Amino acid sequence: xxxxxxxxxxxxxxxGFAACKPASEKTSGPTDYIxxxxxxxxxxxxxxxxxxxxxxxxxxxxxxxxxAALQGRDILYDQNYRHNLCIRRTLESxxxxxxxxxxxxxWKQFEIYLKRVWASNGIHHHYATDKFxxxxxxxxxxxxxxxxxxxxxxxxxxxxVEALIAKLTPILFDPTIDAKRVNQAAxxxxxMTSAANYYQGVTQAEAEAFYGAMKNPSxxxxxxxxxxxxxxxxxxxxxEQVWKIDGLYGPxxxxxxxxxEKAAAVAENPKQETVIRTLIDYYTTGDLNTFDAYCIHxxxxxxxxxxxxxxxxxxxxxxxxxxASWESIVNFKNEEATKRTEIISSNAQWFEDNSPVDxxxxxxxxxxxxxxVITATMLxxxxxxxxxxxxxLPNSNWIRRDHGSKSVTIENITxxxxxxSQGTGFNQAFMWSDTEIELAKQYGFLTDNLHTDxxxxxxxxxxxxxxxxxxxxxxxxxxxxxxxxxxxxxxxYVADPxxxxxxxxxxxxxxxxxxxxxxxxxxxxxxxxxEPGKTIEESHMRNRALIARWVLEKGADKKVVELTKKDGxxxxxxxxxxxxRGLFGSLLAEIQRIKSTGDHAAAKAMVEAxxxxxDPVLHKEILDRYATLKLAPYKGFVNPVYTPVYxxxxxxxxxxxxxxxxxxxxxxxxxxxxxxxxxYN
Ligand code: ZN
Numbered sequence: 009x010x011x012x013x014x015x016x017x018x019x020x021x022x023x024g025f026a027a028c029k030p031a032s033e034k035t036s037g038p039t040d041y042i043x044x045x046x047x048x049x050x051x052x053x054x055x056x057x058x059x060x061x062x063x064x065x066x067x068x069x070x071x072x073x074x075x076a077a078l079q080g081r082d083i084l085y086d087q088n089y090r091h092n093l094c095i096r097r098t099l100e101s102x103x104x105x106x107x108x109x110x111x112x113x114x115w116k117q118f119e120i121y122l123k124r125v126w127a128s129n130g131i132h133h134h135y136a137t138d139k140f141x142x143x144x145x146x147x148x149x150x151x152x153x154x155x156x157x158x159x160x161x162x163x164x165x166x167x168x169v170e171a172l173i174a175k176l177t178p179i180l181f182d183p184t185i186d187a188k189r190v191n192q193a194a195x196x197x198x199x200m201t202s203a204a205n206y207y208q209g210v211t212q213a214e215a216e217a218f219y220g221a222m223k224n225p226s227x228x229x230x231x232x233x234x235x236x237x238x239x240x241x242x243x244x245x246x247x248e249q250v251w252k253i254d255g256l257y258g259p260x261x262x263x264x265x266x267x268x269e270k271a272a273a274v275a276e277n278p279k280q281e282t283v284i285r286t287l288i289d290y291y292t293t294g295d296l297n298t299f300d301a302y303c304i305h306x307x308x309x310x311x312x313x314x315x316x317x318x319x320x321x322x323x324x325x326x327x328x329x330x331x332a333s334w335e336s337i338v339n340f341k342n343e344e345a346t347k348r349t350e351i352i353s354s355n356a357q358w359f360e361d362n363s364p365v366d367x368x369x370x371x372x373x374x375x376x377x378x379x380x381v382i383t384a385t386m387l388x389x390x391x392x393x394x395x396x397x398x399x400x401l402p403n404s405n406w407i408r409r410d411h412g413s414k415s416v417t418i419e420n421i422t423x424x425x426x427x428x429s430q431g432t433g434f435n436q437a438f439m440w441s442d443t444e445i446e447l448a449k450q451y452g453f454l455t456d457n458l459h460t461d462x463x464x465x466x467x468x469x470x471x472x473x474x475x476x477x478x479x480x481x482x483x484x485x486x487x488x489x490x491x492x493x494x495x496x497x498x499x500x501y502v503a504d505p506x507x508x509x510x511x512x513x514x515x516x517x518x519x520x521x522x523x524x525x526x527x528x529x530x531x532x533x534x535x536x537x538x539e540p541g542k543t544i545e546e547s548h549m550r551n552r553a554l555i556a557r558w559v560l561e562k563g564a565d566k567k568v569v570e571l572t573k574k575d576g577x578x579x580x581x582x583x584x585x586x587x588x589r590g591l592f593g594s595l596l597a598e599i600q601r602i603k604s605t606g607d608h609a610a611a612k613a614m615v616e617a618x619x620x621x622x623d624p625v626l627h628k629e630i631l632d633r634y635a636t637l638k639l640a641p642y643k644g645f646v647n648p649v650y651t652p653v654y655x656x657x658x659x660x661x662x663x664x665x666x667x668x669x670x671x672x673x674x675x676x677x678x679x680x681x682x683x684x685x686x687x688y689n
Contacts, residue, residue: 040053041053041054041424041427041428042428043646043670043671044123044670044671044672045640046120046123046124047120047123047124047140047640048537048640048641048642049123049124049127049640049642049643049644050428050639050640050642050643050644051127051393051643051644051645051646051671052424052425052428052643052644052645052646053424053645053646053648053667054384054420054421054423054424054645054648055420055423055424055667056383056384056385056420056648056665057342057383057420058340058342058383059340059383059385059665060665062313062314062340064660064661064662065274065276066276066313066314066340067662067663068274068652068660068663069271069274069275069276069314070314070338070340070385070386070650070663071650071652071660071663072267072268072270072271072274073267073268073271073314073316073318073336073338073386074338074385074386074650075267075270076264076267076268076271076316076318076336077316077318077336077337077338077386077387077388077389078336078386078388078678078681078682079260079263079264079266079267079388079682079684080260080261080264080318080334080335080336080388080389081260081388081389081392081678081682081683082260082682082683082684082685083251083257083260083261083334083389083685084129084130084333084334084335084389084390085129085130086205086257086685086689087204087205087206087325087331087333087334088128088129088130088132088189088203088204088205088325088333089130089131089132089186089189089203089204089205090205090208090688090689091131091176091179092125092129092130092131093162093685093686093687093688093689094162094172094175094176094687094688095125095130095131095176095179095180096125096126096130096679097161097162097679097683097687098153098161098162098172098176099118099121099122099125100122100675100676100679101156101160101161101162102118102152102153102156103118103119103122103672103676104160104676105155105156105157105160106152106153106155106156107155108148108151108152108155112148113144114144114145114148115144115148117142117143117144118142118144118148118149118152120143121140121142121143121144123671123672124140126393126671126675127393127394127642127644128140129390130189131179131180132188132189132203133189134394134642135394135537135546135549135642136537136538136539136542136545136546137188137189137190137191137545137546138187138188138189138539138542139183139185139186139187139188139189139203141180141181141183142180142181146177146181149173149176149177149180149181150173150177153169153172153173153176154169154173162687164687164688186203187203188201188202188203189202189203189204189325190202190204190324190325190326190327190545191327192327192484192545194612194616197211197212197213198212198327198328198484199211199212199215199327199328200212202327204325204326204327205238206238206239206325206326206331207238207239207240208238208239208240208241209240209241210239210240210241210246212327212328214246215239215246215328216328218239218246219233219234219330223478225476225478226476228406229300229406229410230406230479231296231297231299231300231404232296232299232300232330232332232403232404233296233330234248234330234331235296235299235320235323235330235331235332236250236251236252236294236296236299236320236331236332237249237250237251237256237294237331238251238256238331239331250294251294251320251334252291252292252293252294253265253291253292255294256689257334257685257689259684259685259686260684260685261291263682263684264291264318265288265291265292268284268287268288268291268318269288271284272284272285272288275312276311276312276313276314277311277312279305279308279309279311279312280309280311280312280314282305283302283305283306283309286298286301286302286305287302287306287318287319289302290302290319291319299319300404300407303401303402303404303407303411304407304411306401306402306414307378307401307402307407307411307412307413307414308411310378313340313341314338314339314340315338315339315340315341315382315414316336316337316338316339317335317336317337317391317399317401318335318336318338318388319332319334319335319336320332320333320334321333321334321335321390321401321403322335322390322403323403323487324487324547325390327484328480328483328484329480329483329484329486329487330480333389333390334389334390335388335389335390335391336386336387336388336389336391337384337386337387337388337391337395337399337418338384338385338386338388339382339383339384339385339416339418340382340383340385341380341381341382341383342380342381342382342383342419342420345381345417345419346379346380346381348381348457348458348461348512349379349380349381349415349417349461349465350379350380351510351511351512352379352461352462352465352466352510352512353377353378353379353415353465353466355506355510356374356377356465356466356469357373357374358506359466359470359497359501359506360374360466360470362506363470363497363500363501363593363596364500364593364594364596364597365470365471365596365597365600365601366597366600366601368474368604369471369472369474369600369601369603369604370470370471370472371409371470371471371472374469374470375409375410375411375412377412377413377415377465377466377469378412378413378414378415378465379414379415379416379417379461379464379465380414380415380416380417381416381417381418381419381461382416382417382418382419383418383419383420384418384420384421385648385650386647386648386650387645387647392645392647393644393645393646393671394642394643394644394645395418395421395644395645396418397417397418397421397422397425397460398415398416398417398418398460398461398463398464399415399416399418399464400413400414400415400416400464400465400468400469400494401413401414405473405479408469409472412469413468413469415461415464415465415468415469416464417457417460417461417464419457421645422453422456422457422460424645425643426453428643432637432639433637434533434637434639435448437633437634437636437637438528438532438533438579438633439524439528439579440572440574440579440580440581444524447517447518447520447521447524448521448524448525450518450521451513451514451518451519451520451521451522452521452522452525454513454518455502455513455518455519455521455522456522456525458502458507458512458513458522459495459498459499459502459522459526460498461498462497462498462501462502463494463495463497463498464494466497466498466501467493467494467495467496467497467498468490468493468494470493470497470600471493471600471603471604472604473603473604473606474604474605474606477604477605477606478606481606481608482602482603482606482607482608482611483608485608485611485612485614485615486611487547488547488550488551488554488611488615488619489551489599489602489603489611489614489615490547490603491547491548491550491551492551492554492555492595492599493599493600493603495526495551495552495555496555496592496595496596496599497596499522499523499526499555499589499592500589500592500593500596502519502522502523503519503523503585503589507519519585520582520585523582523585523588523589524580524582526552526555526556527556527559527560527569527580527582527588528580529552529556530552530553530555530556530557531553531556531557531560531571531580532578532579532580532626533630533634534549534552534553535622535626535627535630535631536630536631536634536641537549537641537642538622538627540624540627540628540631541624542622543620543621543622544619544620544621544622550615550619550620551619553618553619553620554614554615554618554619555592555595557618557619558591558595558614558618559588559591559592559595561618562591562594562595563584563587563588563591566584566587567583567584568582568583568584568587568588568591569581569582569583569588570583577629577633578626578629578630598614599614602614646669646670646671646674647669647674648665648666648667648669649665649666649667649668649669650663650664650665651663651664651665651666
């Protein structure tokens with residue numbers, strides 16, 4: 009449950025960017041980075057500065073890990089929804105082979121819909137998790153599918169083209185069928201009302217009882233129950249279908265393992281080889297104890313330049329927060345920028361000791377917090393095409409307690425966001441005055457990255473559960489509370505004089521850029537990501553609303569923060585930054601108490617009161633103001649293309665990298681080269 013997704017990046021100063029830019033970086037303007045724009049998404053490319061300076065062995069290792077990162081792609085589609093692979097393959101066939109008029113509005117809408125399916129790894133919005141509906145007609149769909157030769161369609165055994173169309177039409181067009189991928193609404197059966205494919209025919213009560221019976225409260229080192237399986241009912245019995253090489257998703261997992269084997273053979277050092285081989289072992293056996301062993305090796309591997317995440321990792325897609333979606337990020341350390349995070353992590357104990365949290369909930373000894381800034385070389389699975397900007401793993405609480413965690417900020421991705429956001433007019437439209445705009449220009453990029461560092465490296469790593477508290481005690485509120493905890497830790501400390509003392513910030517005012525942006529986002533501008541009439545669902549967004557609205561309310565009598573109107577438009581005004589910091593500290597103490605004691609009732613009350621509801625009048629105002637800017641609130645990425653160059657003996661002598669592949673081209677190539685699962689699994 010540990011990753012940071014960017015909130016709306018505001019524009020930043022060119023000069024501020026140049027200061028952070030490595031000399032080898034090519035200079036490109038914003039348009040070079042924007043590959044495509046449709047619906048609410050803008051697709052960007054990202055640079056990989058420093059790749060060409062790596063050794064041949066490191067490049068080769070990256071190449072194999074990159075291939076492993078792409079091979080799990082189908083898994084995520086199937087995890088997100090059982091019909092996704094059938095839908096995607098049907099749409100891809102239509103796109104490539106249909107003989108229909110391509111100069112119509114229907115075709116234009118079809119292309120947008122297919123791009124959205126690729127962007128969300130299925131038919132539910134990647135962030136809001138609502139099903140999005142096609143803008144083309146049912147007649148068009150039927151005609152287009154019928155015009156494709158049947159052998160290029162994903163027909164099941166004995167299925168006719170007509171039957172395929174009849175099956176998919178209501179799934180695509182009926183807004184009431186499987187409307188939500190991850191339902192978080194209080195007091196509903198979260199499994200029966202969610203379209204995600206982690207459970208089949210199982211009620212929430214049954215699943216909770218099933219896993220509840222496995223847990224032993226006195227087990228100090230519990231495995232992550234349910235992490236790598238689908239729970240189904242067979243002959244009335246609950247059974248886990250485990251994701252492993254000879255189990256569910258085996259055809260894709262065996263290809264992942266094929267490339268991991270090659271990677272292991274060129275590992276940088278024996279420790280890294282052990283990491284990769286233990287992961288292979290886990291994929292082979294599906295044994296969650298082996299997964300924990302792998303996590304421990306991985307968190308201990310600090311010497312390697314190249315690193316990766318590959319596997320069933322984050323649990324945001326499961327309404328119960330147990331089952332993990334497949335993802336991969338391959339990366340190498342940005343040595344220069346890592347000096348910043350090393351300063352933070354080497355002071356981790358000071359931050360823990362001085363936080364405003366009750367002593368009973370603090371870690372006496374902060375172990376093995378390591379943080380680095382990385383350059384991503386490949387995004388796969390649930391990290392593609394939309395990705396986190398920071399990651400903190402592993403997720404298992406006892407491994408974090410006993411072995412520490414690794415925390416990363418993905419700076420070539422944040423850099424791409426920032427370049428693309430230059431000159432959009434966003435800050436001018438939503439910030440109160442030139443003072444805030446100027447603060448953002450001066451310090452926005454710096455404090456944003458620093459907040460991410462603090463969130464990942466210290467925030468998630470801080471605090472402890474009281475003995476006997478179940479790590480899943482907060483249930484569906486757990487993700488929001490955990491993200492709030494990490495964000496608050498970052499907010500509290502980004503304003504601390506210690507950061508100036510450590511030379512991480514240039515002066516005592518720089519943090520105000522982050523405070524203003526956070527409050528503006530949490531109270532106003534993140535609403536641009538919500539459709540009219542909908543509530544806030546996604547846990548990072550809930551967390552930001554929770555924090556911003558709570559401090560607004562608690563500081564109201566002293567007018568610490570206000571919502572003020574100017575020319576009929578609502579703005580955030582921060583009157584007292586120091587008092588605001590105090591409020592962040594108070595909330596951090598309470599959120600940590602909730603987490604440490606597993607206070608489900610308090611978590612529920614807090615989240616439902618502050619994090620979910622949307623004021624329809626304010627929402628409309630924000631959407632209208634945002635619409636005039638013609639921006640897309642979400643960003644996705646295309647990956648670079650890596651090509652091995654061989655010598656006469658067939659040995660790799662170089663890996664070249666290119667950045668020219670388009671969004672459609674890339675997805676069609678991935679569909680051709682990295683699609684190994686049956687249509688239904
Ligand atoms: Zn986080």
